[in-house]
Amino acid sequence: MRRRPDFIVGMVVLATIVALLGSIIWVRQTDVSRRRQHVTARFQDVGNARVGNAAVIRGVRAGRIDRIELDDDGSVMVRMSLEKGAVLPADPVVVLNESSLFGEWQATITERAALPRDEAIQEQIEIVDREDDLLPGATLPDIAKLTAVAGQIAGDVAAVAGRVDVAFDDAAAKELRASIQNFSALSATLAGAVRDHTGDLDTLSAGLRDAVRTLNRAARSTELIVGRVDSSIASGELRQIMKDLSDAAADLKRTTATVSGMATRLSGSQGHLDRFLVSGDSVLTKINGGQGTLGRLVTDSSLYVGSDSLVAQLRSLIVEMRANPKKFLSIRLF
Amino acid sequence: MTTTTAIETLGVRVRHGVERVGDATHYVGDVTRAVRDLRTWLPEAALQARRLGVDSMPIGMFIALFTGVVLALLASYSFTNAVPLYFVGTLVQKTITLELAPVLTGLALAGRVGANIAAELGTMRVTEQIDALETLGYDPFAFLCVPRVLAGAVMFPVVVAAAMLTGVTAGWGASVALLDVSSSEFVKGVRLFFDTFDIRYGLVKAASFGVAVTLIGCRMGLRARGGAHGVGAAATSAVVYGAVAILVLDAIWAVVWLLGHAR
Numbered sequence: 001m002r003r004r005p006d007f008i009v010g011m012v013v014l015a016t017i018v019a020l021l022g023s024i025i026w027v028r029q030t031d032v033s034r035r036r037q038h039v040t041a042r043f044q045d046v047g048n049a050r051v052g053n054a055a056v057i058r059g060v061r062a063g064r065i066d067r068i069e070l071d072d073d074g075s076v077m078v079r080m081s082l083e084k085g086a087v088l089p090a091d092p093v094v095v096l097n098e099s100s101l102f103g104e105w106q107a108t109i110t111e112r113a114a115l116p117r118d119e120a121i122q123e124q125i126e127i128v129d130r131e132d133d134l135l136p137g138a139t140l141p142d143i144a145k146l147t148a149v150a151g152q153i154a155g156d157v158a159a160v161a162g163r164v165d166v167a168f169d170d171a172a173a174k175e176l177r178a179s180i181q182n183f184s185a186l187s188a189t190l191a192g193a194v195r196d197h198t199g200d201l202d203t204l205s206a207g208l209r210d211a212v213r214t215l216n217r218a219a220r221s222t223e224l225i226v227g228r229v230d231s232s233i234a235s236g237e238l239r240q241i242m243k244d245l246s247d248a249a250a251d252l253k254r255t256t257a258t259v260s261g262m263a264t265r266l267s268g269s270q271g272h273l274d275r276f277l278v279s280g281d282s283v284l285t286k287i288n289g290g291q292g293t294l295g296r297l298v299t300d301s302s303l304y305v306g307s308d309s310l311v312a313q314l315r316s317l318i319v320e321m322r323a324n325p326k327k328f329l330s331i332r333l334f
Numbered sequence: 335m336t337t338t339t340a341i342e343t344l345g346v347r348v349r350h351g352v353e354r355v356g357d358a359t360h361y362v363g364d365v366t367r368a369v370r371d372l373r374t375w376l377p378e379a380a381l382q383a384r385r386l387g388v389d390s391m392p393i394g395m396f397i398a399l400f401t402g403v404v405l406a407l408l409a410s411y412s413f414t415n416a417v418p419l420y421f422v423g424t425l426v427q428k429t430i431t432l433e434l435a436p437v438l439t440g441l442a443l444a445g446r447v448g449a450n451i452a453a454e455l456g457t458m459r460v461t462e463q464i465d466a467l468e469t470l471g472y473d474p475f476a477f478l479c480v481p482r483v484l485a486g487a488v489m490f491p492v493v494v495a496a497a498m499l500t501g502v503t504a505g506w507g508a509s510v511a512l513l514d515v516s517s518s519e520f521v522k523g524v525r526l527f528f529d530t531f532d533i534r535y536g537l538v539k540a541a542s543f544g545v546a547v548t549l550i551g552c553r554m555g556l557r558a559r560g561g562a563h564g565v566g567a568a569a570t571s572a573v574v575y576g577a578v579a580i581l582v583l584d585a586i587w588a589v590v591w592l593l594g595h596a597r
Contacts, residue, residue: 019496
């Protein structure tokens with residue numbers, strides 16, 4: 001009989017302990033089978049992050065923070081357990097940030113290139129980024145800090161407003177009123193000056209009107225000329241003149257080229273003429289010197305005399321032949 | 335004459351108060367000393383554990399069941415349009431484990447267990463059974479008080495643990511069935527701020543409640559005088575003092591431990 005209460009009590013206690021421990025393990029997502037992968041990140045400060053907060057990759061919950069502890073060098077080590085098969089992004093960094101306005105935080109594992117373009121975050125990452133297996137991490141300010149900054153800004157604005165309020169006291173108001181009165185007096189003075197110089201202004205206006213009329217006439221003349229030019233342009237005469245000028249210029253260009261060619265050839269002919277004259281001069285010198293056959297013909301009269309005699313003899317021969325051809329010509333058929 | 339009487343009355347009251355404290359301290363000392371008498375109380379321990387603990391589990395779980403349901407509905411009512419509904423899970427888990435399961439279960443057991451012990455021991459006292467035990471050489475503290483106090487210290491946390499599980503599960507079921515909260519959202523809320531400290535705190539508090547309720551029940555029973563009326567008065571006193579002790583201890587634990595942990 002004594003065994004029965006013992007057994008019942010033992011069973012109830014055991015069942016309660018097992019159920020309680022099982023619930024705790026399930027709620028805490030404890031890695032009993034050690035099948036999860038662990039990633040550790042180093043931070044300067046972890047804000048309000050705590051054990052149990054979600055670890056998120058690309059917006060999807062992939063694990064949880066299961067340990068936060070201080071390191072010897074003053075940094076904070078955050079160990080996360082990720083689900084088996086969760087793939088980290090390339091060049092990963094970890095950002096701790098609020099996931100809602102109700103104090104929830106999460107560890108976002110992201111690429112370094114996808115970090116917010118904020119100098120403070122980049123500086124945090126650079127400080128904790130060392131050549132080891134730990135991921136560098138940064139912490140975004142929570143809503144309380146942002147609110148505090150906003151409150152500080154509001155306080156500064158209030159301080160400025162207060163200073164303006166202090167600066168714009170009764171004395172400043174009196175000075176402003178005196179300035180306005182001075183401005184009024186200045187306006188009255190200017191009005192008097194204008195009245196005094198109204199006649200001068202009339203004369204100046206009349207001269208100005210004459211000048212304007214002259215300008216109007218000049219403008220009309222100019223307009224007439226421009227109209228004519230425009231008419232010429234519109235009727236094509238100017239275009240034809242320009243075309244003719246262009247053709248003339250082209251002809252002139254071709255003529256210039258021709259003359260240039262002729263000048264070149266004339267220069268060559270002059271060279272030949274020079275050389276011919278030199279050669280001619282040399283030949284004439286030789287002829288005058290009696291050198292050569294022609295020189296002898298020019299300088300020796302005996303050839304002329306002989307030629308003259310020869311001509312006379314030829315004439316007498318021709319006369320004899322006419323008179324007695326049979327003497328010189330014999331024709332036989334066989 | 336009047337002044338002298340008033341001073342005498344004050345002196346009597348102070349003396350009675352000091353005597354009560356002294357008696358209570360003496361009583362606790364006697365029970366503590368009796369723990370060494372292992373052969374006397376050990377055979378009774380399992381029986382008392384079953385009577386005080388196992389038999390009390392249904393009432394503890396029943397209270398927790400409805401507490402969890404009502405808590406989930408109240409949380410949903412409070413959070414409407416202001417706080418995400420998955421915080422229903424957070425609130426149910428935190429409130430049940432830290433406060434409601436230990437205190438409500440403790441109060442229920444103060445009525446059931448405290449009155450039971452006081453009535454039983456009071457009846458034994460008025461029928462001189464305790465005197466007979468002493469005559470037979472049994473230490474009434476070792477034979478009657480120690481097994482009940484130890485059973486209360488051990489079994490109250492067990493009952494409260496069962497109440498915790500029941501309460502959170504009931505809140506979960508109520509959230510899914512009656513509210514626009516999905517199961518995953520409720521679990522997310524439970525996991526969001528869960529800390530094993532919550533469980534430790536609730537169970538240690540429950541153990542202290544168990545010790546207080548059983549000590550008071552035994553004390554009131556052993557002091558019962560004058561027959562059935564005295565037994566009834568002892569049972570009533572046990573329930574009242576037990577409930578007060580639970581609330582006072584709850585406040586003390588909150589100040590001493592919970593506040594320190596929060597800091």
